[in-house]
Amino acid sequence: MTTQSGIIVEAPHELFKVSSGIARPTPSGREVLVKTLTVGLNPVEPFQQHTGVLVDEWPAVLGSDFAGVVVDVGPDCSKLRPGDYVHGCASIGRNKYTPFQETFLADETTVLRKVSGLNAASAATVGSGLLTAALCLLAGTGLKLPKAGSKSPEKDEWIVVLGGSGTVGQFAVQIAHQCGYKVLASSSLSKTYLPAKNGATATFNNRAPIDEQVAAIKERTGGGKFARIFDTTAQGYELMLQALEGASTLDTKKYLASVDDWSDFNTPAAFHEYRAELGQLGRLQSPLGVEVTTAIASWIPDFEAHLEAGSLVPLEYDLAPGAGWEQVIASLGDLESGKSAKKIVVKIRDQ
Ligand SMILES: NC(=O)c1ccc[n+]([C@@H]2O[C@H](COP(=O)([O-])OP(=O)(O)OC[C@H]3O[C@@H](n4cnc5c(N)ncnc54)[C@H](OP(=O)(O)O)[C@@H]3O)[C@@H](O)[C@H]2O)c1
Numbered sequence: 037m038t039t040q041s042g043i044i045v046e047a048p049h050e051l052f053k054v055s056s057g058i059a060r061p062t063p064s065g066r067e068v069l070v071k072t073l074t075v076g077l078n079p080v081e082p083f084q085q086h087t088g089v090l091v092d093e094w095p096a097v098l099g100s101d102f103a104g105v106v107v108d109v110g111p112d113c114s115k116l117r118p119g120d121y122v123h124g125c126a127s128i129g130r131n132k133y134t135p136f137q138e139t140f141l142a143d144e145t146t147v148l149r150k151v152s153g154l155n156a157a158s159a160a161t162v163g164s165g166l167l168t169a170a171l172c173l174l175a176g177t178g179l180k181l182p183k184a185g186s187k188s189p190e191k192d193e194w195i196v197v198l199g200g201s202g203t204v205g206q207f208a209v210q211i212a213h214q215c216g217y218k219v220l221a222s223s224s225l226s227k228t229y230l231p232a233k234n235g236a237t238a239t240f241n242n243r244a245p246i247d248e249q250v251a252a253i254k255e256r257t258g259g260g261k262f263a264r265i266f267d268t269t270a271q272g273y274e275l276m277l278q279a280l281e282g283a284s285t286l287d288t289k290k291y292l293a294s295v296d297d298w299s300d301f302n303t304p305a306a307f308h309e310y311r312a313e314l315g316q317l318g319r320l321q322s323p324l325g326v327e328v329t330t331a332i333a334s335w336i337p338d339f340e341a342h343l344e345a346g347s348l349v350p351l352e353y354d355l356a357p358g359a360g361w362e363q364v365i366a367s368l369g370d371l372e373s374g375k376s377a378k379k380i381v382v383k384i385r386d387q
Pocket residue numbers: 078079080164168198199200201202203204205222223224225227242243268269270271294295296297311312313314315
């Protein structure tokens with residue numbers, strides 16, 4: 037067995053630690069072997085470490101967002117070749133497919149080919165945010181992305197994004213904006229520039245009491261001209277309900293979408309509910325895994341074209357001061373302590 041270095045977690049609640057004894061996988065079918073160049077950190081990694089949820093095997097190798105270079109391809113690959121630069125979100129919780137190791141497997145149909153002009157750090161900010169926002173807005177609320185480089189004509193209708201300053205939220209703002217909606221986004225007061233930079237027309241304070249947030253939503257959407265609300269924070273279900281019930285005045289089908297796929301919801305039948313389950317990406321043994329993976333594969337060419345055209349853009353990030361696995365572990369601590377206001381990315385190697 038060829039081994040490689042990376043980060044393992046021995047069992048739920050155990051610490052992250054560097055190991056040089058991780059098995060190096062071999063690609064089959066349409067899989068490519070990707071050498072990890074940069075990783076983007078997400079709340080799901082500490083969540084998996086602490087709870088063991090969404091982890092298939094122990095010791096576990098974690099990681100989600102990555103930028104890397106293809107070093108080997110399976111026999112059926114037709115899109116990617118060795119030397120191609122790619123980025124995206126891994127099939128999380130499955131050791132062969134996760135980027136906290138020197139090389140890992142990815143399906144060539146669900147990774148993004150890196151476009152010219154994106155560096156590895158920027159590229160590592162894109163995967164989970166873009167794909168989760170797309171699941172909620174394209175699959176969940178029926179939006180259609182326009183052709184790359186163009187923007188749909190502006191509608192007299194708003195979409196409300198709770199958490200427009202976060203990784204998922206910033207891509208949600210971009211997608212809704214490109215689809216021609218006016219976007220009202222919440223954030224903490226110090227971060228309103230982030231949703232604004234991504235295309236939001238207006239913002240409101242995500243820490244105000246819930247009745248004040250409902251009132252702000254009604255007032256800033258021209259008296260309630262919205263039928264779609266997306267909670268990217270996993271803290272906004274009650275607010276979504278109250279906003280649709282008490283502030284939305286459009287006489288049309290109403291949608292709520294959420295990144296919260298673990299809490300009990302009791303959504304009235306009048307509202308269409310959608311919950312993202314990006315963790316199903318690549319899990320082709322389950323019908324939901326097939327649905328999520330197929331949808332994402334169908335959007336990848338459009339996303340690549342939008343990133344090339346600049347009509348979807350990567351996020352602002354904080355690049356960790358050092359490089360390598362020890363730095364990833366230190367930066368996961370920074371993520372948990374809320375030290376960074378932006379997406380944290382860590383370089384593993386240059387090439
Ligand atoms: N189900 C899925 O498929 C899926 C996929 C990806 C992510 N997620 C989950 O989605 C959530 C967001 O992920 P992310 O990567 O976008 O995280 P992130 O970048 O840390 O963003 C978190 C967002 O939540 C807001 N927020 C934090 N505390 C809040 C509070 N008390 N009240 C209101 N808003 C608050 C933040 O706003 P400010 O910083 O401006 O206050 C920010 O906009 C996480 O729980 C993650 O695990 C789920």
